[in-house]
Amino acid sequence: MAAAKSFTYALLEELGEEHHLGCKCCRFNKGIDLPVPRKLSIQETTQCARELSTSIFKHWTQLNAIIKRFEGIIQKRWTKKGFKQRRELLVKAWPKISTTHRPDFENFRNSKKQASRSRTCHSEAYLWPYINLEDLQQKLPLLLFLNSRARNLPETFRLADLRAAHLGEGWIPDLDFGDIILCNKRDKEAFYKYNGVDLQCMLFQKKCSPAGYGKVVDRTVTRIAGSQLKYLARSTEGLLALEIQEGIYRFLHNCVNLVLHDIPPSMFFLAPHQPEPVTPSDLKPNEWPSLSNYALEAPYRVPQKLSLDRLKTLVSARRSMAEDACWMLREDPAYFMDNLREWNEHSGQKFKPAHCSCVACWNRIAGRMTTQAFVSLVCWGDIHDKLQAMPPIEVQIKRANEHRLRLSHGDEDRWSALYEVITNLREYSMLFLANGLPMSPRLRHRYQWTGSDEHGEWQMSSGSSEAERRVDQLFNSMKRPDLHGLHGVVQEFQYMLETDSEASHLIDHWVLEQFSDVALLSELTQSIDGLAPWFDVNKAAMLQSVISVETQVKEVRDLTIDLMDGITSVCKASELLWNPLKKQEFDYPVDKRHSKANVDQMIKAEQNLDMFWWSLEVALTDHSGIDLNEILEEQTSPPRELYRTPPYKEPIQLPTPQATPQKPLVEIDPNIQRSSEKSTLSPQSFQATPTKEKVKTRGKPAAPDPRRQPPPAEANNVATPPIEKVTISKRAFKIFQALLPSAKEVVQQRCEIAWDELLWAMDVVGLEPEKLYGSVWIFKPLPKDQQGPGKVKLDRSIQFHEPKEVRRGAKIARPMVRTFGARLRHAFGWTDADEVFECE
Template structure:
């Protein structure tokens, strides 16, 4: 069953003996068997079910007809009046139409948490039935200006059977936690999908009289009688509520006159989109509105684009670690500050790794983490993007032939199940990071302690809450959600990853105090989880076929798991190569001490500053070359995607001719012309050792499609030292911008000959600059992630993280953003000019 009892259904069909045949259905005691799982279940009769289904179905279609007639005449008036009402006026309408409506968003989740449902005995009575049956009917959501109008439009202009699967899936938490127990009637199927009119909707079919009826249950095309009655009950009350809400909003019109011919039918109005309201699209808002709209079709193009953008960001991260000494130091310190070794133990003592003079073991662990995480992120999102691309092509091929009453094509179902498995397995990486990093992060470190290690050589750390330290309600709620994720236990399997991530995102959105409890690293991890969970949610709302995933997985699961294990086997080899022992000799090259990575890129170019830049870059090259040799020696082949890329490196200082600029200052070289380019030498990028002539395109042609595939190498990578810079484009391209944007781009593409003191950029100014060019559409993703999509051409995308916790982009970060924009779209500083000049 969709609520995780497929085995029960199979046993019932087999007569309880677990065989493949139909079994002896007459002699098997179904009632006793079912009551083992659901002690309080009601064993219904066909007559009872038919009577209830007929009554509810007739009420549903009567309310639907009334609602449709009202909206066809008054929908625009209802929208305008609702938008003008105060919060108190809206609340009165809602509570009059639905007395006792829960106040909080997702009341089922709130009830589940408050009752600790998985730990105690089954609840008695209907205390939380409304919370679990109608989780999207709550004041928190419906008091918003757009939600009720969206719900009215969806339910009043589309037949009830279109929502059957979504309405049943919305009860998932109540069903798996047994807070909702459907009545049981064996050997019957209730028809909802494909039904037309009240006579067919909720029709009961006997397995004996209709041979296909059991197959419809097994494939989840239709419903068990108890499941179907839940859907009918939910729709009956919901449609009655919507009709009553319209009546109250149009209170001056007598109820019997609302659908009278005196009010002519009007064209269907439209509501403003999020972009029209705020100027930006928002994935979080779209997800929040989804339960109140018509169930969406599978949007594989969107999934593919989100994953591709994240893949490019992972590639840029790995590139920046090897190219930019300042970024490397920033990430190095960030990882070190989230190590559990920095926590005090229960006796107040420091970890043994901190007691040595050089702290080599701690630094070696940090070096291994920074290299391995970058590698796994790139590999993981490359794999997910490739699978999303495959599924999108299959979906496009079959979309015209797909029918809600038919099975999906075999190949397409297999690809969906494989993709879904990989998504869940990939999510385990960020969840593990949360487990390791949250308790050790600066905002949380004072609330936890380590247990003293049994000896000085162990790497295992056991963390516990610090005795006597109390948390405020916001801290408790945030920690509860984070623990759900990192424990990855029964509660998370009941609730579902998308719901927990949505709840976490909502808390962070409305509570600034919760945002302050997350470091930038943790916010980034949550962003990755949000992207993965959104992909899972898209697949799980591919209804009604998503209801059959569990059954379809039975014969495929072993093969998918075996393939996944083989796929990640090389990652284990890389992780082993990057352990503390193997990096003991490399670590001294990576520790950011003695100013070995000091990188005064923001300063005016002088001989001293150029030498400092070159020295930091060489030190960074030496570190990564040593890491590459270690991994190459241990693994013997490239561990990642093949892509020809080049790094910017500062050329040797050349005394310029003494000239004076108009400002009277001595002219210096343009820093862009002071760069040389060399290939990004790395086992992860897979530059072939014998290939010493990387292809370098002009800055106007930097954007290329990246093909990701592992390639073996015959010897350690070679660093090329003397490549010439790319040629300048023949025809310059200019982008006119306003003064606010011009300041942003002068910082992104900093030139010390123009700007003497680069500063930080506010995030709002960055958004304005990117969108005011007319070239990009901005979209708020989950967490701190924003995505920018080109409006023309290949509609390529790029993602940036909103700075956390301050909404200011430091200069060093802004400079990296500029380099990413240069690599992705060929942008340079001299392309941006003030409008009118």
């Protein structure tokens, strides 16, 4: 196979047993194990390219013919095979196949198992990380792999195959050769040598011919036309793409030959064509779509182009979550204190105890929490606005420069400005994650601060478990994404959360929330590469210094800097006229019985919270001239107002009914016989009697909750049209009653609900759940043509964080149930469940 002769890379294992470079985990952290380009002459490069391209089209032609005739048979036979049979077949097709998912990250998973310092991952693990037994043993991946590769030309996957490989230093992105205009050959050679570029490049212009697919040309002699730039690559990258594709098509061809072992080879070209079968679904009955499954199947499918609609949906839901977080911090004392305690748990100082009890430390922590909330609101709002103003992809490609293979200047500026805001927010989120994870309650005993007061870093102490070491290595790789790629590390982190229970237990809810933001920003960055070859993140990084891009980013960048500096300075300089150590002043018994004492305590807690925000806003306005109220109103849509608990009112005392002596029934109605007399009564003799209303005779009746009372009627008594209710099952109605209690009922303690029940109920009403990275779930509305009877007509999505405790069987706690209900009210205008839904 092609993997036996490494044309385009060199491996550490070639250095011998005594290399003195440390263990394999340390080598992987430094990038020493990753493939690097091998120096080849023009003759060697040309010969290798010719051999590889010929082998590619030989296997692709046979694979294409087989799939067009026998794909349905292959699907049936592969589905009926067990895991052991699939494993044996895959090993026969590729004897050195890797065993685990993403084997290029295997050194992160078994850091303690250092049997030999000379051993490292095989070359197959780096160049073909998606060809492994753990993934391909499943039902769907191999079928998707065969369908996409056999029914599409190899050129369709060239760039995707290069990006999927895990490469080391020495691989640089493609250059825009159309912009290089030099006078003579000597000047060109000097320019390319100065910039570290090879004198050869490779063309992939002829998609159906092995002679023109991977043709080596000398760029100092050959004039590269504008139409050829789309198919141009460095010679080392081009040769690497050929080697990867040759191994893929050889492997898939061997697989179909083993599955169709009883069919004569002559029938592969003589049998009649069959219609393309439908690919079976791999989702289980109680399983929801997830972004991790999508990422798992992506290397086996046709590369997807950038989808603006999907990006808008993800960003819109995240912006709405940031808006709700800011409002609830200002409105709800219980939500404010819960978040403050979480930030206190993850904001211990380097040279002080983790839980300092002074007011200054609490103010500093409150400043960090407030800064993160408002910076997220501003940045996600700006990303949302930029995506909404982005023209459709078809329009951008239509007005692009085909000769230079570039988008128009206006479109390039829009994408570059968007990329800079994403990059800045990602670095800001990583800063909180870098400071919060070592101080998390489950890991802080393993970390120690090394270095000086200001210049140092957190390091894990010796004696850590394998799970703790794995979390630390992935965390450090996420802080330095240039080596292994942020998107690959994010996927490996998510894989750890789903498969390693011990390591997943070390990550608490606060860290998961920060990781979810980093993962979503990584997904946005990865999606920009879907515009290649017209635009990618490398071009976006080069255009950030352009004046037209600076003008689009300057306002939001200056505002975020002012917010960070202003809030930090204000919280350090003043005490903000509050003291969170007096817990009784911030107790918010919203879920307890509606009594005078509880209502007075709620009003007092709200007043203390208002005092905190008032003092912060006054000090921030004097210091930086920033008005938080103005920022919040500009980012809020539709407008909303703070709710404050009205004063307690004594319940109306109903009169006690007087007891009246009752006469015997015989005297009232002579038709009724005594019990001793036997008589047969016909059904017509019974008449329906009105039921009596049960009246409370002891104690005072509980007062209705004024927060759940319907709004007072307007003066003009304008009749509002009735809302068309949606009929749902009794099981789903109970879930929404817990989220949105009825205003007609007396206040009761909210009940806890199971997370699976929430997912099912949201799907019933037309909000399809999908698992994103970390703890985030997005609930997307169905397309308008599918919003029929039994579904609520919606036009926006919403995101919820899954509580970590529910993974161990616990239910959603009452405070979070109340938070979810408040967000549903604002997002969709649902006041209570009785007004929107009705039970079957």
